[in-house]
Amino acid sequence: MNKQKSNLGVSRREFLRNSTLLVAGTALAPYVLTTHAAPDSPEIKVGLIGCGGRGSGAIRDAIKAAP
Numbered sequence: 001m002n003k004q005k006s007n008l009g010v011s012r013r014e015f016l017r018n019s020t021l022l023v024a025g026t027a028l029a030p031y032v033l034t035t036h037a038a039p040d041s042p043e044i045k046v047g048l049i050g051c052g053g054r055g056s057g058a059i060r061d062a063i064k065a066a067p
Contacts, residue, residue: 010018048059 048055048062
């Protein structure tokens with residue numbers, strides 16, 4: 001099989017691969033880029049990320065303050 005390149009320097013295989021990636025990316029973009037917000041819920045009062053020693057105490061105090 002000859003590896004002939006067009007005047008632009010792109011082989012057929014590269015063109016097909018890049019075209020496939022472009023079409024797949026365009027088709028999947030709405031699913032990947034959409035964000036879903038959590039529904040409103042009265043159950044979540046306080047959230048803490050990365051609670052260490054002091055954070056654990058802080059979250060306990062916050063829950064006790066506003067049950």
